[in-house]
Amino acid sequence: NIVPTPVKISLINMLSETGLQVIEATSFVSPKWVPQMADHTEVMQGINKLPGISYPVLTPNLKGFQAAVAAGAKEVSIFGAASEQFTKKNINCSIEESLERFDEVMRAARAASIPVRGYVSCVLGCPYEGKISAAKVAEVSKKMYSMGCYEISLGDTIGVGTPGSMREMLAAVMKEVPVGALAVHCHDTYGQALANILVALQMGVSVVDASVAGLGGCPYARGASGNVATEDLVYMLNGLGIHTGVDLQKLMDTGTFICNALNRKTNSKVSQASCRL
Amino acid sequence: QEPQASGLPEYIKIVEVGPRDGLQNEKVIVPTDIKIELINQLSKTGLPAIEVTSFVSSKWVPQMADHKEVMRGIERHPGVQYPVLTPNLQGFHSAIAAGATEVSVFGAASESFSKMNINCSIEESIEKFEEVTKSARNMNIPVRGYVSCALGCPYEGNVVPDKVAEVSKRLYSMGCYEISLGDTIGVGTPGSMKKMLEAVMKEIPLSALAVHCHDTYGQALANILTAIQMGVAVVDSSVAGLGGCPYAKGATGNVATEDVIYMLNGLGINTGVNLYAVMEAGNFICTALNKKTNSKVAQASFSTGTI
Numbered sequence: 066n067i068v069p070t071p072v073k074i075s076l077i078n079m080l081s082e083t084g085l086q087v088i089e090a091t092s093f094v095s096p097k098w099v100p101q102m103a104d105h106t107e108v109m110q111g112i113n114k115l116p117g118i119s120y121p122v123l124t125p126n127l128k129g130f131q132a133a134v135a136a137g138a139k140e141v142s143i144f145g146a147a148s149e150q151f152t153k154k155n156i157n158c159s160i161e162e163s164l165e166r167f168d169e170v171m172r173a174a175r176a177a178s179i180p181v182r183g184y185v186s187c188v189l190g191c192p193y194e195g196k197i198s199a200a201k202v203a204e205v206s207k208k209m210y211s212m213g214c215y216e217i218s219l220g221d222t223i224g225v226g227t228p229g230s231m232r233e234m235l236a237a238v239m240k241e242v243p244v245g246a247l248a249v250h251c252h253d254t255y256g257q258a259l260a261n262i263l264v265a266l267q268m269g270v271s272v273v274d275a276s277v278a279g280l281g282g283c284p285y286a287r288g289a290s291g292n293v294a295t296e297d298l299v300y301m302l303n304g305l306g307i308h309t310g311v312d313l314q315k316l317m318d319t320g321t322f323i324c325n326a327l328n329r330k331t332n333s334k335v336s337q338a339s340c341r342l
Numbered sequence: 343q344e345p346q347a348s349g350l351p352e353y354i355k356i357v358e359v360g361p362r363d364g365l366q367n368e369k370v371i372v373p374t375d376i377k378i379e380l381i382n383q384l385s386k387t388g389l390p391a392i393e394v395t396s397f398v399s400s401k402w403v404p405q406m407a408d409h410k411e412v413m414r415g416i417e418r419h420p421g422v423q424y425p426v427l428t429p430n431l432q433g434f435h436s437a438i439a440a441g442a443t444e445v446s447v448f449g450a451a452s453e454s455f456s457k458m459n460i461n462c463s464i465e466e467s468i469e470k471f472e473e474v475t476k477s478a479r480n481m482n483i484p485v486r487g488y489v490s491c492a493l494g495c496p497y498e499g500n501v502v503p504d505k506v507a508e509v510s511k512r513l514y515s516m517g518c519y520e521i522s523l524g525d526t527i528g529v530g531t532p533g534s535m536k537k538m539l540e541a542v543m544k545e546i547p548l549s550a551l552a553v554h555c556h557d558t559y560g561q562a563l564a565n566i567l568t569a570i571q572m573g574v575a576v577v578d579s580s581v582a583g584l585g586g587c588p589y590a591k592g593a594t595g596n597v598a599t600e601d602v603i604y605m606l607n608g609l610g611i612n613t614g615v616n617l618y619a620v621m622e623a624g625n626f627i628c629t630a631l632n633k634k635t636n637s638k639v640a641q642a643s644f645s646t647g648t649i
Contacts, residue, residue, distance in 0.1 A: 224642070226608070227604065227605050227607070227608020227609060228567055228605065228608065228609055229608040229609040229610055230608055253638065254638065254642045255601065255604055255638050255639045255642050256563060256598070256601040256604070256637070256638030256639060257563065257601075257604065257605055257608070259560060259561065259563060259564040260563040260564045260566075260567045260605055262564075263532055263564045263567060263568070264567070283642070283645075285646065286641075286642045286645040286646045287645045288641065288645045289638070289641050289642040289645045289646075290638060290641070294560070297559065297560040297561075300531065300559055300560070300561070301531050301532065301560075301561055301564055303531070304530070304531020304532065304533040304534055304561070305531060305532055305533040306533055333560070334557065334558065334559050334560030334593070334594060335559050335560060337590075337592060337593050337594070338528070338558045338559055338587070338590040338593040
């Protein structure tokens, strides 16, 4: 269901009040491909931009980058993949070609002093290729980091990873990219996300992507879940005594808001549980 | 199956609690033949232990009223344990008469929970269990001890790790061969799991410990991972994640066996269990209960057509 622009803006504004420091606002991609993000300019211009909070946007190419900057974006993201087949199916070119496209964005971003975050998809498995070698993930991550991405977010796109494969993949990537520049983006499609995140934290990773209410199913497994819920992640980090600056109650209220607006149940177990300690 | 990650147990024993703990916390009363069929299917998956039923008064737990029929009706596969709950001596005798060869007793680390659940103090409950363990010892019947509320209590809130250690030690000393530490309301996190296990491990050998994690707050697999990183090698789980949380309406309870096995397979840890066979059993009972599975692995596998 296409979410109305005012609802998107309210969601982002509410998230801005929770203590979260980074909120991925929208994607400057052609509405032909991603109708849900067609209102990218209105959203970017409509949200309250609080000081100290970053509002990165996706920019798959130079055109999207320019539109993003014109709309007021101060940080952008580019999406690579560790799988040739996934890249071909997703953006119709090879990994090498995709990195050449990104290079245009990197150059323009550097000239405009705009930080760029790099995503690597399929780091623990690919819907088409199956197993993905840790060495390949390290290679693509290294390229994107060398191109100028300040941070590389390693995505378990189909959620097939386990603490075993997470450890192996991170060990390989950490040989090429400093751990301070690494983030993990785990999907909970197989219920492994928090365990995978725990292992990443144990290995020194300190940036974790998550989605309020666990919004976002898996496009490769119909009916299955996708993103890990921010509420469940914060609950775990609180229990570990790790500081995040995020107010869990305000986060849960935000999750309730968007789920009501979408007329759907939350994917966050913390939200679902009604007993309080 | 991946090569085994270092520092972790090579083998983990999965104790399947779906037919008892799982079904006990499902609203729909399941017909006896369905229960028997479920257990028979689980017996073929490689699971080494399957908790069959509970010899408790049917007044209190109507779902388990058919305990004798279930015990007598199931296939007993060699190499598989079929423990049953026996809250007191009367239940114990009834279980033995019905053919049980292993029993379990349920303590708690919280006085309020003990009072609300079984209407007596922890000390009084221990005395009852001692009657059971004494009889069990005379008959060479192994007894497993459960400690509820190990990481939090729905009435008392925070539970002190030393209290968990104290109750565990009492159960172990009276002859329980294994102590299963239960995060009854699923509030635990890797932080509280670590602290609790450190306290308990001072009193009980690692090889006699098990964890029974609930996924009510989505923390179960992370908590189980923490436990196995500390050397725990016995994990309780429930096929299809059967069994909601009686203290949080609509929330989930038991962690799904499928999701645990998926994680352990990925860590290269041997369980002897066939994941697909468990998913099939899960599919059977969910169809019978007319409900969706709580296992994310099962959901994803059915969606992608792996099953």
